[in-house]
Amino acid sequence: xxxxxxxxxxxxxxxxxxxxxxxxxxxxxxxxxxxxxxxxxxxxxxxxxxxxxxxxxxxxxxxxxxxxxxxxxxxxxxxxxxxxxxxxxxxxxxxxxxxxxxxxxxxxxxxxxxxxxxxxxxxxxxxxxxxxxxxxxxxxxxxxxxxxxxxxxxxxxxxxxxxxxxxxxxxxxxxxxxxxxxxxxxxxxxxxxxxxxxxxxxxxxxxxxxxxxxxxxxxxxxxxxxxxxxxxxxxxxxxxxxxxxxxxxxxxxxxxxxxxxxxxxxxxxxxxxxxxxxxxxxxxxxxxxxxxxxxxxxxxxxxxxxxxxxxxxxxxxxxxxxxxxxxxxxxxxxxxxxxxxxxxx
Amino acid sequence: xxxxxxxxxxxxxxxxxxxxxxxxxxxxxxxxxxxxxxxxxxxxxxxxxxxxxxxxxxxxxxxxxxxxxxxxxxxxxxxxxxxxxxxxxxxxxxxxxxxxxxxxxxxxxxxxxxxxxxxxxxxxxxxxxxxxxxxxxxxxxxxxxxxxxxxxxxxxxxxxxxxxxxxxxxxxxxxxxxxxxxxx
Numbered sequence: 001x002x003x004x005x006x007x008x009x010x011x012x013x014x015x016x017x018x019x020x021x022x023x024x025x026x027x028x029x030x031x032x033x034x035x036x037x038x039x040x041x042x043x044x045x046x047x048x049x050x051x052x053x054x055x056x057x058x059x060x061x062x063x064x065x066x067x068x069x070x071x072x073x074x075x076x077x078x079x080x081x082x083x084x085x086x087x088x089x090x091x092x093x094x095x096x097x098x099x100x101x102x103x104x105x106x107x108x109x110x111x112x113x114x115x116x117x118x119x120x121x122x123x124x125x126x127x128x129x130x131x132x133x134x135x136x137x138x139x140x141x142x143x144x145x146x147x148x149x150x151x152x153x154x155x156x157x158x159x160x161x162x163x164x165x166x167x168x169x170x171x172x173x174x175x176x177x178x179x180x181x182x183x184x185x186x187x188x189x190x191x192x193x194x195x196x197x198x199x200x201x202x203x204x205x206x207x208x209x210x211x212x213x214x215x216x217x218x219x220x221x222x223x224x225x226x227x228x229x230x231x232x233x234x235x236x237x238x239x240x241x242x243x244x245x246x247x248x249x250x251x252x253x254x255x256x257x258x259x260x261x262x263x264x265x266x267x268x269x270x271x272x273x274x275x276x277x278x279x280x281x282x283x284x285x286x287x288x289x290x291x292x293x294x295x296x297x298x299x300x301x302x303x304x305x306x307x308x309x310x311x312x313x314x315x316x317x318x319x320x321x322x323x324x325x326x327x328x329x330x331x332x333x334x335x336x337x338x339x340x341x342x343x344x345x
Numbered sequence: 346x347x348x349x350x351x352x353x354x355x356x357x358x359x360x361x362x363x364x365x366x367x368x369x370x371x372x373x374x375x376x377x378x379x380x381x382x383x384x385x386x387x388x389x390x391x392x393x394x395x396x397x398x399x400x401x402x403x404x405x406x407x408x409x410x411x412x413x414x415x416x417x418x419x420x421x422x423x424x425x426x427x428x429x430x431x432x433x434x435x436x437x438x439x440x441x442x443x444x445x446x447x448x449x450x451x452x453x454x455x456x457x458x459x460x461x462x463x464x465x466x467x468x469x470x471x472x473x474x475x476x477x478x479x480x481x482x483x484x485x486x487x488x489x490x491x492x493x494x495x496x497x498x499x500x501x502x503x504x505x506x507x508x509x510x511x512x513x514x515x516x517x518x519x520x521x522x523x524x525x526x527x528x529x
Contacts, residue, residue, distance in 0.1 A: 230381045234393040234402055239370075305370065306394065307422070 005063045008145050009056060012070050013049045020077070021048065028072045030065060031055065067121055067145060071133050074150060075125060078196040081163045085191040085199055085323075088158040088177070090184035096156055098182055100124055103155060106180035107132070114172045119143040129154050136169055149173070152196065158183070159203050161196060190324040198256040202296075203323040207255055210247040242310050246303035249312035250320055255296040261325040263288040263315070268331055283331065296320060347397045351437040354408040360387045361500035362407045363492065367415035368426035370394055372448055372479040376415075379489040386502060388493070395426050396433035410500040411508075412438055413492060415446045415477075416463060418455045424463065431470075439470050441508030442499050445517070446475045446488065461524075467517035474517035 016024055022041050025031060031039070035055050039048065074080075104122050111118055111134070119135040132151040135143035149169060152161040160177060174186045193199045201207055233239070269277040269284035277284070292298045299316050302308040308316065319325055349364075363380065365373040370392070377390040389407060398406070412434060417423040427445075434443065445467045450460060467474040475491055478484030495515075499508040 228378070228381055230388065231377045231390045231392065234364075234391055234398045234406075235395075237399065238394070306368075 004145075005066060006053060006056070008063070009052065009066050010049055011146065012066065012073070013052060014045065016073055018045060020073070024069070024073045024076065027076070028069050030059070030061070030069075035059075063119075063145065064121075067119070067133060067135070067148075070148075071121060071123060071131065074133075075123070075131055078150075078152075079194055082192055082194060083152075083161050083163045083196050083199055084165070085189040085203055086160045086162060086174075086177075086186050087189045088160065088181055088183040088186050091158070092182045092184065095182040098155060098180075100130065100155065103130065103180050107176055110179045111172065111176040114175060117143055119145070134169075134173070151177075152200075153177070153181070154200075154204075157204065159189070159200070160186070161200065190326040192325065193258055193260070195257050195259070198258055201256040202258060202320060205323075207251045208253040210244070210252045212248055239304075242306055243304045245310040245312060246300045249303060249317040250296050250300040255294065255300065255320075257293070258295045258319070258325060259293065260289060260291040261295055261319055262290075262327070264326075264328045266328065266330045295325075347400055347403075348433060348435040349396065349398065349409060349412070349438070350435040351409070351442055356408055356410075356501070357387075359502070360389065360407070361411075361496045361502060362389045362391065362409050363496050364391045364393060364409045364412045365415060366393050366396060366412065366427065366430055367417075368394060368423045369417055369420070372415055372417075372477070372485075375479070375485050376489060376492070379485050380492065383493055386493075386497060386500075388496070396430035398433075410442065411492070411496045412443050413446050414443070415448065418447055418449045418459055418463070419452055421459065424459060428466065439472065441510075441512035443470065443472045444475060444492070444495060445472055446477050446492075448477050448479045450476050451478075464517060464519050464523070468519040471512060471516045473512065473515040 013021070018041070022039075025039075026036075035058075039051060041048070043051075107122065108120050111120060115136060115138070117137040119133075119137070121133040123131045123133075125131055130153045132153070134149045134151065135145045135147075136149070137143035147164060149165045150163050151173070153159070162173070165173060178184065178186050189203065191199055191203060265286050265288065266283045269280060271278060290299075296319065299308070299319070303310055303312050303316075315327070315329075318327070365376060367373040373392050377392060380388050380390050391406065391409065414427040414430065416427050445463065447460070447463055449455060464474060473495070475488070477488035479488075495508075495511065497503050498506045498511045501507075
């Protein structure tokens with residue numbers, strides 16, 4: 001038992017990059033001042049690991065402390081691995097008054113009833129987010145601390161963000177969440193990404209939005225790059241309109257850093273020059289993926305520079321509007337089905 | 346159809362007006378900044394994404410002496426937009442007052458057919474075809490100098506030279522074996 005905890009500590013130290021080790025340990029706050037002074041952070045990692053193992057023995061730490069350290073590290077550096085967003089549906093009457101202690105008790109008890117043994121750690125972060133770390137065990141083995149699941153939930157919102165969850169664990173977690181937040185169902189929000197902050201900002205609309213207005217003067221004023229009177233732009237109005245529509249669709253200023261968007265098409269093949277494919281009855285399946293370092297920024301630029309036609313097509317504008325980046329598109333029935341497309345779950 | 350006409354307005358003293366048409370609206374800005382720095386002549390630059398130009402600017406627009414179509418060879422859209430804009434020019438412009446400027450010709454991802462198509466277009470209209478490098482300040486300066494040479498002639502500011510005469514010397518020609526496969 002002690003051995004596995006030691007191994008856990010070793011793996012954790014190896015995982016934390018050298019430059020973050022000092023700050024993480026300070027934030028964790030379990031080292032005494034003397035111990036902190038004795039740690040020389042210019043030494044190589046293996047030397048630091050050995051020192052920390054010695055301090056582990058000295059202070060009598062347990063697994064709880066190590067998982068606490070891991071959680072501290074992950075909370076500060078959440079952008080590792082893929083985060084998936086879920087949405088809670090059909091709130092009951094008292095869903096809006098669920099507060100922290102109530103949520104904690106109920107979540108722990110519900111999840112322990114479903115899975116035994118399980119190790120749950122809940123912590124409230126300063127920005128109103130509740131972080132949950134779950135190490136799953138089953139009837140044959142102890143909780144596996146090497147592959148924990150992290151869950152982030154903002155109380156009183158219907159959004160939950162999860163990372164490292166297997167398909168076996170998913171129904172158990174869903175059940176526990178639904179019961180402890182007083183909702184009736186949970187569904188996949190079809191939004192995933194590496195940056196937790198970005199998908200959270202997108203889903204909760206925490207970026208600057210632009211609303212249709214008759215007097216778009218703020219944006220027009222910001223577009224004053226041409227100050228020389230000898231240079232004159234002919235089509236200023238068109239450019240302004242495009243910029244306004246692009247910003248209405250995607251937002252203004254700095255946008256959440258979404259990295260990809262996937263469209264799964266199950267539509268009939270339409271190309272008049274290719275008769276054999278067009279005559280097939282079954283839908284043509286293909287997947288289109290857009291990837292970028294900042295996808296929303298690129299799409300906004302496409303719309304404002306005229307590469308994508310404005311008004312912005314709903315295929316692109318539903319990424320920020322509906323807060324999702326995975327779409328399944330099917331034909332909407334017979335007739336001019338190339339015009340009518342429907343997104344469905 | 347609102348055609349842009351070359352001689353329907355009076356010229357101004359010691360002034361030359363140039364219209365830069367570019368679908369992407371990138372290179373035209375740096376070219377414009379560089380063109381207005383010319384001191385011997387007052388250069389007015391008008392920027393557009395495509396033709397036709399908006400009717401409401403008709404009154405305030407001066408007589409355009411030279412129309413330059415900037416085509417980015419890496420984009421098919423750029424070429425198609427320039428081609429589509431050609432029909433909004435009065436035929437009088439094609440007597441030496443239109444020029445094609447092409448960027449990114451050295452880029453490996455450009456299909457050879459596109460450059461050939463631009464060449465054929467320029468040759469069929471008897472217009473010069475210039476190649477420019479838009480990423481460096483040196484390239485922008487170079488392109489500016491060449492445009493200024495043509496602009497001064499087209500505006501009538503160079504004695505003994507007219508735009509039609511210059512275009513006979515500078516117009517793009519297509520080698521007779523352009524449709525043969527090359528040895529790439």
